[in-house]
Amino acid sequence: MENKRIYLDHNATTPLHPEVEKELQDCFKIFGNPSSMHTFGRQAREKIEKVRHETASLVNAEADEIIFMGSGSEANNTVLNLLHCRGNLCRGIAFSRSSLITTSIEHPCIMNASRCLTQHSIKTIFLKVDEYGKVDLEELESVISDKTGIVSVMLANNEIGTIQDIKTITRIAHEHGALMHTDAVQAVGKIPVDVRDLDIDFLTFSAHKFYGPKGIGVLYVKKGTPYCPFIHGGHQETGRRAGTENTLGIIGLGKAVEMAKQEMDDIEKRVFFLKEKFKAGILERIPDVRLNGHPSDSLPQTLNVSFFGAEGESILLYLDMEGIAVSTGSACASGSLDPSHVLLATGLGAELAHGSIRFSFGRGNTEADVDYVLDKLPRVIERIRGMSTVYKGGRK
Amino acid sequence: MSSSNWLYTDIVKEHFINPRNVLENEETYKEDGKGIVGNIKCGDQMMIVIKVKDDIIVDCKWKTYGCASAIASTSMLSEVVKGMTLEQAYHISPKDITERLGGLPEHKIHCSVLGDKALRAAINNYYKRTGQEHRIGKEEVRIICQCMNVTDKDIDEAVKNGARTFDELQFRTKISTVCGQCRGDAEEYLHQSIHLYGDG
Numbered sequence: 001m002e003n004k005r006i007y008l009d010h011n012a013t014t015p016l017h018p019e020v021e022k023e024l025q026d027c028f029k030i031f032g033n034p035s036s037m038h039t040f041g042r043q044a045r046e047k048i049e050k051v052r053h054e055t056a057s058l059v060n061a062e063a064d065e066i067i068f069m070g071s072g073s074e075a076n077n078t079v080l081n082l083l084h085c086r087g088n089l090c091r092g093i094a095f096s097r098s099s100l101i102t103t104s105i106e107h108p109c110i111m112n113a114s115r116c117l118t119q120h121s122i123k124t125i126f127l128k129v130d131e132y133g134k135v136d137l138e139e140l141e142s143v144i145s146d147k148t149g150i151v152s153v154m155l156a157n158n159e160i161g162t163i164q165d166i167k168t169i170t171r172i173a174h175e176h177g178a179l180m181h182t183d184a185v186q187a188v189g190k191i192p193v194d195v196r197d198l199d200i201d202f203l204t205f206s207a208h209k210f211y212g213p214k215g216i217g218v219l220y221v222k223k224g225t226p227y228c229p230f231i232h233g234g235h236q237e238t239g240r241r242a243g244t245e246n247t248l249g250i251i252g253l254g255k256a257v258e259m260a261k262q263e264m265d266d267i268e269k270r271v272f273f274l275k276e277k278f279k280a281g282i283l284e285r286i287p288d289v290r291l292n293g294h295p296s297d298s299l300p301q302t303l304n305v306s307f308f309g310a311e312g313e314s315i316l317l318y319l320d321m322e323g324i325a326v327s328t329g330s331a332c333a334s335g336s337l338d339p340s341h342v343l344l345a346t347g348l349g350a351e352l353a354h355g356s357i358r359f360s361f362g363r364g365n366t367e368a369d370v371d372y373v374l375d376k377l378p379r380v381i382e383r384i385r386g387m388s389t390v391y392k393g394g395r396k
Numbered sequence: 397m398s399s400s401n402w403l404y405t406d407i408v409k410e411h412f413i414n415p416r417n418v419l420e421n422e423e424t425y426k427e428d429g430k431g432i433v434g435n436i437k438c439g440d441q442m443m444i445v446i447k448v449k450d451d452i453i454v455d456c457k458w459k460t461y462g463c464a465s466a467i468a469s470t471s472m473l474s475e476v477v478k479g480m481t482l483e484q485a486y487h488i489s490p491k492d493i494t495e496r497l498g499g500l501p502e503h504k505i506h507c508s509v510l511g512d513k514a515l516r517a518a519i520n521n522y523y524k525r526t527g528q529e530h531r532i533g534k535e536e537v538r539i540i541c542q543c544m545n546v547t548d549k550d551i552d553e554a555v556k557n558g559a560r561t562f563d564e565l566q567f568r569t570k571i572s573t574v575c576g577q578c579r580g581d582a583e584e585y586l587h588q589s590i591h592l593y594g595d596g
Contacts, residue, residue, distance in 0.1 A: 311440065313463035317412065330463065351436040351461075387418050389443045390436060390461045 004323040006369045010209075010362035011158050011186060011302060012327055016252070017211035017363075023255040024213070024248060034245045035236065044247045051254030055218060058257045059203065060194040067219045067240045068250050072185040072206035073109035075219035076152075078230035078241070079181045079202045080113045083149050084120035090226040097149035097178070099123040103135050104345040105162075106154055107183055111341070127153075132294035133162035133346050140172055148178040155184040155193065155203075159329060159342040159358055160293030161302030163187070170199050179225065185209055186299060188218075189260040191268060201225045207249070211363065212256030216249035263363065271361040272300035274370050278359065279303055281374040286381055288391075290352060292343060301361040304329075306343075306352040309391025310384040315357055318380040324373055329356035351390065404464060405498035411468035416475050419445060419457035427457075429525065431517025434510045434592065440466045442510035444474075444518045453477050453485055458514070462507060465500050469493045469508035473515065482519050486533055488512050509588055540582050543574035548585055555589040562586060 007015070016024075027047070032040025034048050049063070056063045069075050082090045083100055102114055104126040114124040125143050128136050135153055144151070151173040156163045166182050173180040181202035187193050188203075189210025195203055203220040207213055221227050221240070233242025282289060288308040307315065312330030319326055329340030331354060338344070339353035348356075359373075385391040402409055419425060427445035434441040440462035447455035456474040460466050473493050477485045490509045494500050500508055516533065523531045538548045546569045551559075554568040562579075565571060565586050572579045 309461065311461055311463055311466075314412075314467060317464050321413065354436070386420065387415065387459055387467065388461045389432065389441045389459045 004372065006324045006372060007364065008359045008361060008369075008373070009325045009327050011161075011299075011358065011360035013208045013214065014211045014362055015364065016213065017256055017259050019259050020212055020252050020255040024252050027248060027251045030247060030251075034247060035234065044245070047254075048245055048247060048250050051250050051257070054254050054257050058193075058261060059188060059205075059220060060196050061220050062223065064238070065195075065220055065223055067221060067237050068245060068253075069217040069219055069241050070215060070243070070246070071217040072183065072204050072209075073107075073217070074230070075204040075206075075217045076107070076109045076181075076183055077113050078219060079150065079152065079204070080110070080117060081230045082179075082226065082228060083117055083122045085228045090228040097147055099125065099145075099147045100150050100152065101125045101127060101140065101144060101148055101173075101178075102152045103127045103129060103154065105129050105133055105157055105159075105342040106152070107158060107185070110152060110154070110183060122149075123147075129162075129345050131347050132297075133157055133160050133292075133342065134294060134297070135164050135169065137165070137168060137172070140169065144172060144176045144178065146177060148173070148176055150179045150181055150202075152181040152183065154186075155182045156187040156191070156299050157293070157342060158186050159340055160304045160346070161186075161299035162294040163191075163297045163299065165297075166198050166200065174199070186302075189256065189264065190299060190301065192264070195220055195222070207253040207256050210256055210260050213249050213252035215246055216253045218253070267363045268300050271363075271365065274361050274365055274367065275301060275303050275359075277367065278361075278370045278374065281370065282377070285374060285378045290348075292346065292348065292356060299360075303359045303361075304343075304356060305359070306348065306356045307381050307385075308352070308355065309388045310355050310381050311388075312339075312355055312357055314384050315355075315380060318384065319357075319373075319376065322376045322380070324376065327358045327360075329358070330354040403501060404468070404504075405500075407472075407496070407498045408465065408468040408500065411471040411497070412464045415467050415471040417455075417457045417471065419443070419459045422459070425457065427518075429518040429520075429522025431514045431519070431521055433513045433517055434462075435594065436461060440507060440510060442466065442470060442514040444470070444511070444514040446477075446515075446518045446522065448482065448522055451482055453480050453482065456515075458511075460510075462510070463504070465504040465507040466510060468497060469500070470511040470514075472496050473511040477515065482522070482531075486516055486519055488515065509591070513592070540585055541569075541571045541574075541578045543578075544570045544572075546571040546582075548589075551582070551585050552589050552593055555586070555593045559586075560590060560594070 030044050032044045034044040052063045052066050056066045153164050153169050170180040179201040183204045185206045188205035201222045205218050207216040229240050231242045290306040292304040312328030316328045329343050331339045343353040428448045430445045432443045443459045445457050446453050456477050458470045520532045550569050554565050559565045559568050571582050
């Protein structure tokens with residue numbers, strides 16, 4: 001039997017697009033420091049600025065509103081840092097407004113950076129979500145005040161795919177004079193995102209989530225928005241992010257952006273089709289499952305399923321042996337005692353959160369992949385349930 | 397796939413793929429003793445059943461809601477205890493099993509601590525069923541903090557009463573407030589204890 005490999009973990013990261021790979025190989029010899037004035041430097045600089053324009057147009061921004069960084073996490077930390085920064089440029093936020101509003105389902109970098117802010121006397125409010133992972137807008141209206149400096153709500157959730165109504169949330173934030181940030185790492189390059197339409201002040205995204213290289217994050221900062229660098233040093237990125245530019249990473253991002261513009265619509269339709277087919281297959285072949293996330297306002301490629309009575313890490317590893325790569329919200333796979341904070345926030349019981357698996361499709365997946373997984377998965381679940389103290393063949 | 401890049405050792409992997417002694421016919425299996433420990437909220441639960449003849453464990457079967465290391469360590473345990481006297485089996489520790497598995501990743505050790513506890517519960521259950529209550533073992537007490545004389549059972553009590561962080565544990569037990577040397581052990585045991593009793 002051939003050694004089959006099916007990658008269904010595109011929300012974790014994506015393989016390089018072949019065109020990105022080619023572009024990187026073509027550019028390996030570009031080594032000049034983009035800040036140098038000589039030919040070597042100018043060659044690198046030219047590439048970077050071209051990518052800046054390309055990247056800006058992907059989200060309908062201006063080139064000078066785009067800052068390249070080391071990761072999405074860095075971009076998110078940079079924004080939250082503004083709340084306690086005492087720099088010259090963003091002092092306004094810190095001195096008059098000392099609270100952050102975010103949600104209980106953010107990526108760990110927002111969750112942990114928020115917790116860190118409390119040490120700087122910044123109060124953070126974590127908004128609740130409903131059973132589908134949607135932010136409670138009424139709660140937002142009731143807790144937001146003239147003390148709120150920044151509202152940070154992720155555009156699409158990495159685990160369950162739920163998409164928030166960022167436009168409305170931004171309007172509410174602005175009505176109270178707060179700045180609005182969205183972590184759009186799971187959205188940009190996968191679904192259309194328009195910073196003008198959202199009227200957003202800060203937006204984070206990352207190349208490796210849409211077939212670009214790792215180590216490149218992007219922060220969009222609307223022109224005129226108070227801002228201070230998080231990484232201090234040289235004058236790179238017009239003083240907004242120090243550190244010699246990751247030229248190759250930025251070049252890779254540029255190509256990934258170019259390809260996303262060409263292929264995004266097609267991929268979006270295709271992965272959605274695969275997901276729907278897969279979902280129907282699971283519901284038909286496996287009893288006692290629960291679909292997590294919003295039924296319609298959801299990323300096209302993300303399907304999160306809980307299997308009653310079966311523990312997630314076991315499912316993940318048995319699937320891995322069949323060549324199928326997925327991820328789980330089980331604590332056992334994370335090294336902590338708690339299962340996914342996202343699933344718990346949607347009100348899912350701990351047992352179902354431990355038994356959750358995320359399947360995330362991408363441009364390389366085919367219908368044959370779906371058929372293969374639908375053939376293997378029921379047996380894996382049945383096998384684990386057969387060993388389970390919890391599963392008695394009926395819904396618990 | 398090559399085994400070298402696996403998170404677990406080959407032995408763990410082998411027991412995970414081919415778990416021994418899974419209890420398949422729970423309704424008809426006539427066990428002499430049965431023990432269930434763990435809680436689903438922490439992500440694993442363990443049930444062990446034993447058959448006993450002349451004070452020797454002649455059969456041991458199990459079920460678990462758990463991860464690969466829980467499955468593999470219980471599989472191993474069920475092999476090891478067959479043929480042991482009740483007394484011998486009673487004193488098996490997670491370390492004995494982990495060693496036979498060729499080790500477990502540091503953060504997975506707490507997933508393997510349920511097997512021996514379920515086994516002791518099953519043995520105690522057997523003693524109870526056979527009118528040998530006097531043999532029911534008192535769980536040995538281990539002093540974790542020498543300075544303040546805090547034992548593992550004290551930590552369990554604190555956890556049952558709501559302690560979840562080291563600060564909370566310290567507040568309740570004064571553990572590690574003198575020389576501080578036991579802090580590592582205390583945190584490790586707290587972790588384990590929350591795993592076992594953390595749902596209340």
